[in-house]
Amino acid sequence: MKLCKKILLPVFLVCCILLSGCPDGNQPSAATLEEIPAYSGSPYVILADNEPDFSPEDMVTDSFESYSPLDLLGRCGVAVANIGVDLMPVEDRESISDVTPSGWVNREYDGQYLYNRCHLIGFQLTGENANEENLITGTRYMNVEGMLPFENLVADYVQETENHVLYRVTPIFEGSELVARGVQMEALSVEDGGEGVCFNVYVYNVQPGITIDYATGESWEEEQPPASGDSADDPGTSSEPDGNTTYILNTNSHKFHNTDCPGAANMSEKNKETYTGSRQDLIDQGYTPCGQCNP
Amino acid sequence: MSALWSNLATPRPRLQDGGVFVFQEDFFVIVIQCVDNRNGTLFHGRRQSRDRLLRLHILAALAGRKLWMNSYSFRQFQQDLPPGQAVCVDEDFLAKAGWGEVCFVEGLPLTPWLNRIEQLILYRWNRDYPADTVLDLRLDAISWVLKCREEFPGSSHPVITKEVYLHETL
Helix, strand or coil, rough: HHHHHHHHHCCCCHHHHHHCCCCCCCCCCCHHHHHHCCCCCCCCCHHHHHHHCCHHHHHHHHHHEEEEECCCCCCCCCCCECCCCCCCCCCCCCCCCCCCCCCCCCCECCCCCCCEEEECCCHHHHHCCCCHHHHEEHHHEEEEEEEHHHHHHHHHHHHHHCCEEEEEEEEEECCCCCCCCEEEEEEEEEECCCCCCCCEEECCCCCCCCECCCCCCCECCCCCCCCHHHHCCCCEEEEECCCCCCEEEEEECCEECCCCCCCHHHCCHHEEEEEEHHHHHHHHHHCCCCCCCCC | CCCHHHCCCCCEEEEECCCEEECCCCCCEEEEEEEECCEEEEECCCCCCCCCCHHHHHHHHHCCCCCEEHHHHHHHHHHHCCCCCEEEEEEHHHCCCCCEEEEEEEECCCCHHHEEEEEEEEEEEECCCCCCEECCCCCCCCCCEEEEEEEEECCCCCCEEEEEEEEECC
């Protein structure tokens, strides 16, 4: 069933998209960079009062997914889907390293790669693996801090309700640049008319501390800001001379705590582990900071 | 699981001005709230997440206590309610809930009711979601004491963490 929809619905959707491209068509209005404020510390900004630009005719209860063909510069276009449980993956993710998205000039900073092969429609939503029409060059920050929370929100809603969510991700390029400046993410739950899920946001393709040449994908470190020394003054953390910090890990819930957090004290010993290293490394390993002690 | 709740079996005397002990039977509610990794609760006026097994967990832990919520929350609970479970649906439920009763809160400010909240039960999704409304209580304040923490699997969340805080200054 999913295969059939994968074959037929994209054809249908491409026809719709082509038709909607006519001047009098009903094309959704993708964000333009002129209306996007400069990045100022938040991974995303809200567009159009958070209301997505879907029409009533879009509100169908059949699942589908559709991806735009790469343009002449090898860049991805809009990806749209009606997410249902039947589209969601039932197998582990496969390698996507064979795909080289436009602008893929990856560099390592502090032991971490700048770029991820960033799914437009997240793997947890449609189970797409190495689909070049669904993978862009995106910073780790955009992927993890910006897009993932919205993907989590949609995935959990669909799993819990078995409803559908109309979902569109549009990479926004400036001119002929190879790396997107950001992505517009829109979602609307179908069966409940948006009561469950409704958003329209722009997520910045930036990495704090790094300057990106969006024309080519090249990057370099910004001038180092002066160290604030905050973490060294925090009594709840234990800082080593090399800048590493000691945290308490919960290997079951994958949260990390300051050493003096009450949550760490109450943790089952079998799940407890002491870790000394960088906070970012822990986050990259899938750990999340405790909401109580905010390490 | 609900052992702490039983601590509220009888109204506690409180010392009033003038050294007189009185029972304030309309005080001390128990508040339940779900939060993400950054203590977020809502985004664009909608809950960040939901979980069927969590709802069943909450209902089982009530042990007959009355549950208060607004109509938005009731829509996710109504299909799971066991026969005989007392539920009060009211948009002003934090003002109306009685002593020892349980309030399921989704994104409402709690600070105005600080002096009524004896226990805060947080359920952590252990996931990141977008949020424009966050829990408005400082749990690292000295008046909130974490009394217990437990983890259990949800229906779509691998691990949900329950934390019970007591408001010690009440």
